[in-house]
Amino acid sequence: MGTEKREAHHYTTYAYNAEIKEKRPYPPCRAACPVNTDVQGYVGLIAQGRYEDAFELIHAVNPIASTCSLICHHPCEQECRRNDVDEPLAIRHLKRFALEQATEYRRKKRKPIPQTKEESIAIIGSGPAGLTAANDLAELGYKVTVFERHPTLGGMLSSAIPPYRLSREALQEDIDDVLAKGIEARTNCQIGKDLTLNDLTEEYDAVLIAVGLSLSRSLPIPGVDAPDVLLAIPFLNDVAYGKQPKVGEKVLVIGGGNVAIDVARSARRLGCEHVEMVCLESAEEMPAWSWEVEEAAEEAIEVHHRWGPQAIRVNDGKVEGLEVVKVKSVFDEDGRFSPVFYDDQTSFIPADTIIITIGQMSDLSFLEGTPVEVDERGRLIWDRDTQMSSADGIFTTGEVITGPGSAIAAAANGHRAAKAIDLYLRGEDIKLGLVAEEKETILAFPEELVQKLSKQSREKIVHLAPKIRTSNFDLFEVGYEEQAALMEARRCRTCGGGAIVNAAQCAACLTCLRICPYDAPLVTSKAQMIPEICQVCGLCAAECPGLAINMVSYDAGEFREHMSDIIGDVDPERDAPILVAFRCNHNAGVNGDQLPDNVRPVHMHCVSRLDVLDLLKAFECGADGAYVMICDEENGKYKNVPSRVKKRIEYVRQLISNIGLESERLSYFEAGTHPDEVWRQAARKMTEKVKALGKD
Amino acid sequence: MIVADQKPINEILGMLERYDKVLFVGCQTCVAVCMAGGEKETGVLASLVRLARQKAGQPIEIDEAAIQRQCEEEFIEPLEADGYQAILSLGCGVGVNKLADHFGIPVLPGLNTGFMGHIEEHGVWAETCAGCGDCVLHRTGGICPVVRCAKSLMNGPCGGYTDDGLCESGTGAPCAWIAIYKRLKELGLLESMTETSPPKDWSKDRFSGPRTRVREDVRL
């Protein structure tokens, strides 16, 4: 995408530089993401208020982006290098903000993809994996039909994830994007019942099994057959489809995973005030995400740790509670699940409804009588190198083969399956085509660097009060306001988006080495930038006498290249002087500057990148004046910036005064603590000052 | 490296007065490192000249190029100068000479070439070798009296150094001979200062016409 003019008189840029980024080590956030979302890229776009561009970048690799923006377990945040500085960036929440801002935009751009290929593909299941594969294959020009046994698309996202976590509106946006590509969706169609797999293999050139894990596991203990003993998936199905499953006054959920939390919190929202959970694991061992456990605790859900279910006490057909036995250990020495109990320590947890949430498995009954084989334990046999089942042309993807995981991991596998099918249909070597390049990941901040980085607290994510949120199934989390989102986005350290050296231009002059406040450059015969250390301030690029340095996350030359566009046509009869105003995103405030028409604002992530050439170019392209808003050393994101930029401004002032232009035409303003106010006043002051000097 | 400085802009504007289509050529070696004539400075100067000419109502068309080293024929070769009335070189004087030899159009110097030197601190360059053709550094603790002493004295300081050890000339330069004295003392080689240096053979310096160096064995 490169650079573009955002709206009249408002210029910001943030190049994707996708190609360069692919050749560089990934930042940890991107490496951690199963679909390798360019987090730094889209967060940077958000920081500039370019939400539609952010959407494009996110959506390019993730067809279930809105879903992920609400429910993703965000490994990106766990790996965020800001963890070592203060708190991780709120990446998921920023994604949500960007996608919500881009809703109208994405709806408008939906359009069918022309079918350019002869072959057709049937996909069984429309969960994250199936949906992603459908999306990719449609993009490639194949005819795609998705079969879904439920009345709605989305698999578990639609049929099991409770709406308080995933709003159906958000999910629908994702589904609509995919469907708009011209995919046929056949809902309420169960393979094995309404149609057979063999029907599909006859009609389609390839079939993809993406049926997920749709069956709940039960427990082999007495009492499980009682009517008030429920299984998680059917329970969640009912919740998802608004069937208001009946629960008693005291619900006990067996299990300690994320689904168990969903079940418990759903039960709270069905009106039950006493919801408890019981699990084998201690609080630390519990497989559910810690934040979900906390959110459940806020909703007064109590967890009984380290108790194993022994029997459900049933009296007269009514559940009275669960007999439990104390757990000695959950895992064996090798870390495998192998619970051991203190047989003599037992207890009883009273409950009138028990919901078993101890895991899922797939329903593969439809494979009977088909060439697709299953192993002795009933698991689908498949080839990891090709994603193909034992039957030629029948592929498989998602949790049916990977086991339980995250939606985004399933989507990642869906991408892979789509690629495998494309290779298959084109008659190419699937295994070879699927080999993924091992990506290098940039390492943590060195300890001494952390000391140099400015701290900035994470913008709080607001949840509805427990009392309010447990009274309905509405989304419990509140999205960022624009100001908060911008502040949060600007916390990103742009890892991996930093300086790169064009060796052909590098004279090994050592300027970068001397100028860098963080000691990122290493100069031997040529300069090299250590991506772990580079903070992307851009000081070096603006100082390099060989113009050898550019940045991964933006093009250091873009302002001067686009200065005529930024300034636009210059009316020789103009009354007000044309001014180019530079400032950083950090000080940019929310969109919609109230600036007079004669001012052309240019935003960048830090004015440290502002080059002597950029400033001169403004005058060359017809500006009557220019000014820069500069943070002070203490409040700035980067070190050594104000003094450096002021020196450059002073130098340009000298240069222009040498050719008879008044040096006052170029100025700077200290942002201070009220940058918006300074910005407004700067426009007024400079307009007056330059007007008095006359047209240049 | 060769250290140069950009000519005053008005001198450059004067040289370019009669032209309206000019090629500016930077050099990406010494003068890039000393921030006088690399690709960046070429861009800055071109921008400034265009701006000045616009302002004067006599716009000028300037294209910018930068080559690896203007002192090498092979690097100059790919440069196209067709259609330009003149070239402004931001190379050192060597580059200007080479470009002028190569192209059949006027080649103008954008820089004043200064000296061979080193970076004292970022943004400060200092002369440390005169290229006199007759090195005496082994006798002077590695500090060149030919160029670092304003009078090129060979036998010790004059009487003009200040208490801070600076040269009497007022340039702010340190007295080379005080530096030599201190260095030799540190090295335990002060006796080499007591030996009288005979008058220097300046015919090996630039005063006997252009110097050449030939190594027959490597000639093609």
Add this chain to the structure above:
Amino acid sequence: MKLTELIDSGKFVVTGEVGPPKGTDLSDLVKEAKTLMPAVDAINVTDMQSATMYLGSLATCHIFKENDLEPVYQLTCRDRNRIALQSDLLSAVTLGIENVLILTGDHPLMGDHPQAKPVYDVDSVQLLEIASHLGEGEDMVGNELNGKLDLCLGAVVRPIAEPLEPQIIKLEKKVKAGARFIQTQGVFDASHFEKFMNAIQHIDVPILVGIILLKSDRMARFMNKNVAGVEVPEPLVEEMANAKSKAKTSVQIAGRLINEMKDMCQGVHIMSLGWEKRVPEVLAAAGLYELPKKKKKKKVE
């Protein structure tokens, strides 16, 4: 007469100093020199002092000779290459000049033609060697000379310097190269001079201590700030500041300084900087000269 002959005879040698004018009229200078001459043994004629263009030293020395004034021909390395320097030395001999003081010369940047190309083809040590070699009957590249050259060569030293050792090393070299007398930069503190004289005990050469006539406290402060090697102690500056008659006090100070230092050295070199007529009073104050009895005013005219 050669200064060395006087020194060898055991006389405490006294030299003065004048600077040729910017122009061609030497009459005033000759007049001043004549007031000076009775009190001194010889008068240095500067070679475009402070790197400022003046009438030449050589021509002035020649005119002095014609006026029975004994000149010390100052020759710097700044403006002439080795060819011109040797030639000028030959010229000097031809013109009957016997005393030559060899100096490096102030840098052109300090004078009125800072754009000038400095020469410094040879330095003062090398020029002393060259001049000595001319005395042996051949030029510096070994060509034979006709006629005889017998010059009394002198050089200068800065006795107060930090560090001092490089000055001493260079002085040794100058003496080795043929310097037969040494005139020093102006000294205002006898104890400093004593230290210097102790430091050069091993060098066998007559030293003429430099005395600068103070004209005012402002001048003293200016020199302290701007002239390398000149340090006027604060009490002397005060003395000048409080002086009713600057000239009288200046003479007293100079006389006192000479008195304090004359036993440490072999002579004195007085830099009067235009106050040539005060020099006899200074020397009288130092007990080195007896002022002629004042004649009646009428007779002067």
